[in-house]
Amino acid sequence: MHQTPIELTEAEWAIIKAVWDREPCSAPAIQEALFAATQWTYSTTRTMMDRMVAKGLLRAEKQGKMTSYRSAVTRAEAQRGELLYTLKHAFNGALTPMVQCLIESGPLKASELDALEALIKSRKKAVKK
Amino acid sequence: MHQTPIELTEAEWAIIKAVWDREPCSAPAIQEALFAATQWTYSTTRTMMDRMVAKGLLRAEKQGKMTSYRSAVTRAEAQRGELLYTLKHAFNGALTPMVQCLIESGPLKASELDALEALIKSRKKAVKK
DNA sequence: TGACATTCTTTACAAATGTAAATAATGTCA
DNA sequence: TGACATTATTTACATTTGTAAAGAATGTCA
Structure with a gap:
């Protein structure tokens, strides 16, 4: 870590x-x-x-x-670092607006939206339990 | 712009x-x-x-x-710039994995997940049309 | 065992970034 | 109208980042 x-x-x-x-x-x-x-x-x-x-x-x-x-660092660690930097500075730590901006800013294909929806669903389950 | x-x-x-x-x-x-x-x-x-x-x-x-x-730049413009930087370098332009990493990396509350789900739904509608 | 090709090491320099001291200019109020 | 407080300007310097030339070392193949 x-x-x-x-x-x-x-x-x-x-x-x-x-x-x-x-x-x-x-x-x-x-x-x-x-x-x-x-x-x-x-x-x-x-x-x-x-x-x-x-x-x-x-x-x-x-x-x-x-x-x-x-x-000496994994791709996931580096990605996380970059994401956290943006989250902290550009979005003052507010995750939802950041995801929102991201979703709105790119040309997402229907299939990608499906994938995200599924991701959120599974995430909800994890949170609930 | x-x-x-x-x-x-x-x-x-x-x-x-x-x-x-x-x-x-x-x-x-x-x-x-x-x-x-x-x-x-x-x-x-x-x-x-x-x-x-x-x-x-x-x-x-x-x-x-x-x-x-x-x-001389709006908050939205700056946020977008930051997001695009990360998208390009850390995720090679692949938006879905980036959103995924983001969703997975933070402690999202159920209400936030709901908000995101709604966002994606409305986005899907926009794309379809 | 040399000559070559490859790889490494050292050194350098400009631009960008972070940080600030020193000094100058200028309103304002007594 | 002068002294003060506030604000501005100039100059500077260390560090980090981007970029690379020059020269030294070393393995390899004829």
């Missing part, structure tokens, strides 16, 4: 998502994976990754010539 | 929320309002506010000795 809420910058999100999809993985692999989208050089990518290690977002382990990276 | 999505730092959120609640208002009024929570001096608060004016988040108008501030 994390004491301080996890907060990631845009660049950090890009990197950690690439890591989640490949871990364990090398820095060159990540830079290559992200190059099309970011144009980052190896230096840039590597610097980011090492800073993320320092922050406890990634873990690094040296293996011979190369360093192997893996995530 | 805004071309570039609105993104606010934590400090900026604090300020703009205080402004929304009081506008038009002076910088000293904002620093006073936030002091208990932030300990910011007048200088700090003022610097922030002027930078926010430069970014187009606030508007300033000089009136005699003092400057009067007001917001």
Whole structure:
């Protein structure tokens, strides 16, 4: 569990998502994976990754010539951190308005609405019991 | 409408929320309002506010000795920006999982779930038509 | 056992952000 | 009309973030 809420910058999100999809993985692999989208050089990518290690977002382990990276936080933890940040600052902690704004703001397909409805129903059951 | 999505730092959120609640208002009024929570001096608060004016988040108008501030973006716009940021980075644009994570992550009361259910129902109607 | 290709390490620098001291300007009231 | 209190302006500095060049180290294959 994390004491301080996890907060990631845009660049950090890009990197950690690439890591989640490949871990364990090398820095060159990540830079290559992200190059099309970011144009980052190896230096840039590597610097980011090492800073993320320092922050406890990634873990690094040296293996011979190369360093192997893996995530130190799960996707769910990071998602939660991001959500809580928004909840706290943009919605003053009020969850319902936030869900509302979200539902209203995006083009939701009927099937998605069904899924959400089902989710809420099951949630209600859980709460009731 | 805004071309570039609105993104606010934590400090900026604090300020703009205080402004929304009081506008038009002076910088000293904002620093006073936030002091208990932030300990910011007048200088700090003022610097922030002027930078926010430069970014187009606030508007300033000089009136005699003092400057009067007001917001240049609405609360809804800012909330949307924050939500879209999270949606894009943390959930790769997938709205349903985001709502799901949100619903699962907070202690929602039965009444809130009811409200959400109603919201989804009305949304479904809108989509269908 | 070298030459190469790959990977790493160090160092740097600009922009953005958080924070504020010092100083100047200006209404206002006695 | 001057002294005070209030507000504003300028300048500064540390930290974080984004970006990367230059050079050093090292595994590998001919």
